[in-house]
Amino acid sequence: MPVPTPTPAEDDIAARLRSRPRRFEAFIRWTLFLAAALSIFTTIGIVYELGRESLNFFTRQLWEDTNKQLAAAVGPTDTVLPVTRSGAALHPDDTIRVEEEVMRVLAVEPTALTVARGQQGTPATAHAAGLDIYRGTRVSLVEFFTGTQWAPQIGKFGMLPLLNATLIVTAIAMIVALPLGLGIAIYLSEYASDRARRLLKPTLEILAGVPTVVYGYFALTLVTPLLRAIFGKDVVEVYNMASAGIVIGILVIPLVSSMSEDALSAVPQSLRHAAYALGATKLETALQVVVPAAFSGIAAAFIVAISRAIGETMIVALAAGAGPNFTFNPFEAAETITGHIVRISSGDLSYDSIDYNSIFALGLVLFFMTLTLNIISQRVVRKFRQVYD
Amino acid sequence: MIRRLWWLVVPLLALLLSGCCQDIAAPQTDGYRLLHTPVGATAPPTGPSVAAPQVPNLLPPVNPADYTGDIIVAGSSTVYPLAERMAERFQEEGFRGQITIDSIGSGAGFERFCVSGETDISNASRPIKDSEREACRAIGREPVEFRVGTDGLAVVVARDNDFVDNLTLDELARVFSSARTWADIRPEWPAEPIQRYIPGTDSGTFDFFVEVVFDKNEEPILTADNLQMSEDDNVLVQGIEGSPYAIGFFGYAYYEENADKLRPVAIEGVLPNAATVEAGQYPLARPLLIYSAPSIMQRKPQVAAFINFFLTHVNEEIVDVGYFPASAEALKQSMHNWLRAMGMEP
Numbered sequence: 001m002p003v004p005t006p007t008p009a010e011d012d013i014a015a016r017l018r019s020r021p022r023r024f025e026a027f028i029r030w031t032l033f034l035a036a037a038l039s040i041f042t043t044i045g046i047v048y049e050l051g052r053e054s055l056n057f058f059t060r061q062l063w064e065d066t067n068k069q070l071a072a073a074v075g076p077t078d079t080v081l082p083v084t085r086s087g088a089a090l091h092p093d094d095t096i097r098v099e100e101e102v103m104r105v106l107a108v109e110p111t112a113l114t115v116a117r118g119q120q121g122t123p124a125t126a127h128a129a130g131l132d133i134y135r136g137t138r139v140s141l142v143e144f145f146t147g148t149q150w151a152p153q154i155g156k157f158g159m160l161p162l163l164n165a166t167l168i169v170t171a172i173a174m175i176v177a178l179p180l181g182l183g184i185a186i187y188l189s190e191y192a193s194d195r196a197r198r199l200l201k202p203t204l205e206i207l208a209g210v211p212t213v214v215y216g217y218f219a220l221t222l223v224t225p226l227l228r229a230i231f232g233k234d235v236v237e238v239y240n241m242a243s244a245g246i247v248i249g250i251l252v253i254p255l256v257s258s259m260s261e262d263a264l265s266a267v268p269q270s271l272r273h274a275a276y277a278l279g280a281t282k283l284e285t286a287l288q289v290v291v292p293a294a295f296s297g298i299a300a301a302f303i304v305a306i307s308r309a310i311g312e313t314m315i316v317a318l319a320a321g322a323g324p325n326f327t328f329n330p331f332e333a334a335e336t337i338t339g340h341i342v343r344i345s346s347g348d349l350s351y352d353s354i355d356y357n358s359i360f361a362l363g364l365v366l367f368f369m370t371l372t373l374n375i376i377s378q379r380v381v382r383k384f385r386q387v388y389d
Numbered sequence: 390m391i392r393r394l395w396w397l398v399v400p401l402l403a404l405l406l407s408g409c410c411q412d413i414a415a416p417q418t419d420g421y422r423l424l425h426t427p428v429g430a431t432a433p434p435t436g437p438s439v440a441a442p443q444v445p446n447l448l449p450p451v452n453p454a455d456y457t458g459d460i461i462v463a464g465s466s467t468v469y470p471l472a473e474r475m476a477e478r479f480q481e482e483g484f485r486g487q488i489t490i491d492s493i494g495s496g497a498g499f500e501r502f503c504v505s506g507e508t509d510i511s512n513a514s515r516p517i518k519d520s521e522r523e524a525c526r527a528i529g530r531e532p533v534e535f536r537v538g539t540d541g542l543a544v545v546v547a548r549d550n551d552f553v554d555n556l557t558l559d560e561l562a563r564v565f566s567s568a569r570t571w572a573d574i575r576p577e578w579p580a581e582p583i584q585r586y587i588p589g590t591d592s593g594t595f596d597f598f599v600e601v602v603f604d605k606n607e608e609p610i611l612t613a614d615n616l617q618m619s620e621d622d623n624v625l626v627q628g629i630e631g632s633p634y635a636i637g638f639f640g641y642a643y644y645e646e647n648a649d650k651l652r653p654v655a656i657e658g659v660l661p662n663a664a665t666v667e668a669g670q671y672p673l674a675r676p677l678l679i680y681s682a683p684s685i686m687q688r689k690p691q692v693a694a695f696i697n698f699f700l701t702h703v704n705e706e707i708v709d710v711g712y713f714p715a716s717a718e719a720l721k722q723s724m725h726n727w728l729r730a731m732g733m734e735p
Contacts, residue, residue, distance in 0.1 A: 067605035238631030
């Protein structure tokens with residue numbers, strides 16, 4: 001059959017449709033893509049910045065002021081340095097620096113140091129009296145992850161006290177938030193009447209909207225006195241991990257309940273009806289049929305809640321304590337990673353000081369913790385996901 | 390029926406809960422106090438009151454209403470209540486500009502003054518270090534020191550603590566370093582762990598304490614157990630109030646503001662008060678200082694006017710704030726420093 005030639009009317013339509021501009025569509029597509037890509041760029045930027053400063057922290061030699069000075073001038077070849085009695089205690093094998101010259105301490109006496117001059121490729125020069133002596137420390141990864149003392153001023157960089165406090169506060173928060181959040185979600189999706197739902201959901205939203213600094217003062221002025229009244233003033237300190245943990249739990253309840261409720265609502269009614277048809281009670285249906293069916297969504301909710309609790313800063317800064325403390329007693333004061341970062345950085349750090357570099361390393365640890373949790377969450381969701389038609 | 394009761398039950402519950410914890414909350418901590426409240430006029434505690442020394446005024450009179458612009462001050466939390474009082478008065482008497490004062494610790498204050506050059510005046514409870522002076526010079530500021538008062542660093546315990554009255558300097562060193570329980574210091578004291586509340590490492594108070602008690606060695610105090618550090622002295626006050634086994638130290642004004650809940654400890658048998666600080670008997674007496682630079686004072690006349698006003702009227706306010714007046718010679722020296730910085734010294 002020969003191809004039918006288009007009529008003039010068809011020609012018109014074809015022409016109009018063909019000449020419709022598509023450039024605008026392409027522009028919109030690229031703009032929206034860039035908006036989404038912004039999140040990728042931000043993540044790359046964060047990782048780059050944290051990584052670079054942390055690399056600095058672990059590879060560079062950090063110099064701390066020992067508060068000791070040279071008691072008298074020394075020449076380029078003197079191996080015994082007279083020093084002031086005051087200041088930090090030095091030990092053999094310490095690395096010290098006077099002006100630009102690096103030296104290694106061989107022997108220590110109250111007012112004199114025997115040193116090996118001109119170390120690390122620096123030239124041995126004469127030095128005047130009264131110059132400050134700096135001690136060099138290098139932080140090793142092993143010390144960072146296994147040391148039990150965190151005191152940057154004196155060269156102690158073991159992050160276990162901070163990590164331990166973070167984990168204990170998170171654990172307490174989860175003990176509060178997970179049962180309560182899941183309970184609220186089950187109630188809202190299985191039991192609640194319309195009226196109850198209309199009251200509870202806005203209330204939960206209010207709870208979610210309270211600023212964290214207000215929660216922090218809530219912990220300090222209400223929860224801590226309550227704990228002290230229950231357990232005794234001797235047992236519970238004024239700043240303690242328990243009240244911070246409890247309040248973080250309260251903060252996170254709306255998150256857990258709303259995500260869990262979404263997961264529970266997504267379970268088709270047919271499953272519930274089948275259970276009722278078999279004679280199950282409402283509780284049995286909820287706990288033995290619906291919750292296992294919605295498990296992947298609930299697990300995702302739990303993991304988001306844990307990430308939120310780990311990263312919480314304001315509440316722990318106000319209520320948990322202001323000094324690193326390696327303890328398993330939740331009623332003691334102990335500083336978490338986030339609380340420490342905020343305390344140190346709010347005191348005007350000088351760029352390139354020991355404290356400044358250390359907070360980046362801590363930030364990187366936090367980042368990796370939440371990244372790991374995200375990956376676990378994705379794996380869990382994929383593994384337990386149930387698709388219903 | 391039950392549904393109607395919702396509207397009754399929830400408000401009732403809220404009322405009940407708020408009522409229950411009120412008594413527990415109120416005497417323990419006052420949320421308002423956690424903010425920087427200006428130090429109120431509390432009566433000074435025991436000890437003969439010494440009238441502020443009469444200092445001849447060497448400075449040209451200054452009318453605050455003639456000046457405007459901003460004055461940026463930052464530094465010691467110890468000097469903070471005094472600086473804030475003088476700033477309030479400066480503004481009450483007509484200053485039309487803005488004065489901002491941040492309480493971040495002497496070290497952090499010098500950081501802002503000498504390294505980033507953000508502030509006009511640096512408050513300090515310790516003298517400037519050589520390295521800080523060098524840093525200032527590197528950015529074109531020659532720091533000038535003005536002594537404005539004296540502080541008797543108060544070592545305090547809670548009122549509930551009934552066993553500690555006096556500590557020797559040696560015992561004080563052990564309390565803040567190696568001792569684990571109070572019984573380690575004196576066997577008749579309770580065997581309870583010592584809870585320590587100290588200013589952070591950015592604080593001039595910390596530097597001063599380490600210098601006097603530990604001969605500038607920071608290690609023993611920073612490795613002590615149960616250590617809580619904060620540059621904000623109000624946080625320390627809260628912590629010490631909470632337990633009879635807690636101990637800490639900060640500027641005298643913060644003790645005086647909370648004299649109903651805290652008790653000072655005598656050091657070497659001497660309690661801090663006007664007489665002992667003036668006579669130099671109290672071992673932990675230290676100067677209160679403010680620093681500025683001639684370049685700033687000449688470029689920003691409101692800064693020079695404020696410092697002038699400060700030096701002229703500080704002795705009228707300092708006892709009320711809770712500190713002790715500097716000696717007449719020290720104030721005269723500060724006034725000479727001002728005149729020299731303004732190029733008015735004959």
